[in-house]
Amino acid sequence: MPPIQFLHQLFTKVDVAAMVMAYQPYPWRWFSGYARIPFAKLVTSSFNSSNSKGTNAWSADSINKSQDDSTQKSPCQDSIKESFKLDKPIDSNCLDVKYSKSGGPGGQNVNKVNTKVDIRFHVDSMEWIPEWVKQRLCQLEKKRINKEGQLVISSTKFRSQKLNLDDAIQKLEDIINKAGEIPKPTAPEKVAKIKKLKHVANEKRLKQKYFHSKKKQDRKSIF
Numbered sequence: 001m002p003p004i005q006f007l008h009q010l011f012t013k014v015d016v017a018a019m020v021m022a023y024q025p026y027p028w029r030w031f032s033g034y035a036r037i038p039f040a041k042l043v044t045s046s047f048n049s050s051n052s053k054g055t056n057a058w059s060a061d062s063i064n065k066s067q068d069d070s071t072q073k074s075p076c077q078d079s080i081k082e083s084f085k086l087d088k089p090i091d092s093n094c095l096d097v098k099y100s101k102s103g104g105p106g107g108q109n110v111n112k113v114n115t116k117v118d119i120r121f122h123v124d125s126m127e128w129i130p131e132w133v134k135q136r137l138c139q140l141e142k143k144r145i146n147k148e149g150q151l152v153i154s155s156t157k158f159r160s161q162k163l164n165l166d167d168a169i170q171k172l173e174d175i176i177n178k179a180g181e182i183p184k185p186t187a188p189e190k191v192a193k194i195k196k197l198k199h200v201a202n203e204k205r206l207k208q209k210y211f212h213s214k215k216k217q218d219r220k221s222i223f
Contacts, residue, residue: 097117098119101116116155116156118168122151
């Protein structure tokens with residue numbers, strides 16, 4: 001490509017006039033600020049922005065589109081017929097239980113007795129739990145699940161080892177029962193209201209971001 005044609009395409013893709021007007025009445029700020037940017041980086045960023053489809057990655061429309069996709073129903077939600085709830089307590093023999101010294105109340109007792117309880121519950125190996133409950137359990141408690149796929153629950157509430165074990169098992173049962181509840185469908189009016197509030201919040205955030213950036217530009221010293 002001839003150099004003249006290359007420069008013509010470059011300056012048509014980069015809005016130089018808008019950049020210079022932003023630094024009025026000190027147009028040399030543009031040259032002093034952009035002189036530190038490598039020319040290759042400026043050319044690459046200008047061509048990438050011009051070759052895009054005309055949508056800004058930080059625009060409110062693109063953010064709302066991604067948020068609308070996240071509010072869609074999961075694939076297994078339509079196949080759920082009824083909720084799931086445990087009909088009997090979980091046996092501690094099917095759990096991986098470990099004891100250690102607790103850091104809670106108890107005085108010298110915490111330094112001598114292993115009262116802290118850690119139970120590990122392998123989600124995929126439990127056949128008595130429906131598959132959709134396992135999937136929802138992994139979504140709701142993903143921070144508690146380790147790399148081996150085990151749900152880890154700890155308890156240091158009591159000074160007794162047995163009471164802490166019962167408390168940890170009760171926590172596990174509550175988590176499973178919560179995952180087995182069928183989520184109620186959201187009303188269309190509420191969905192529209194949430195979408196409108198998100199749009200207003202995004203517009204406000206982008207406006208604050210613009211004014212903050214403009215304020216930082218005005219703080220630059222004049223050379």
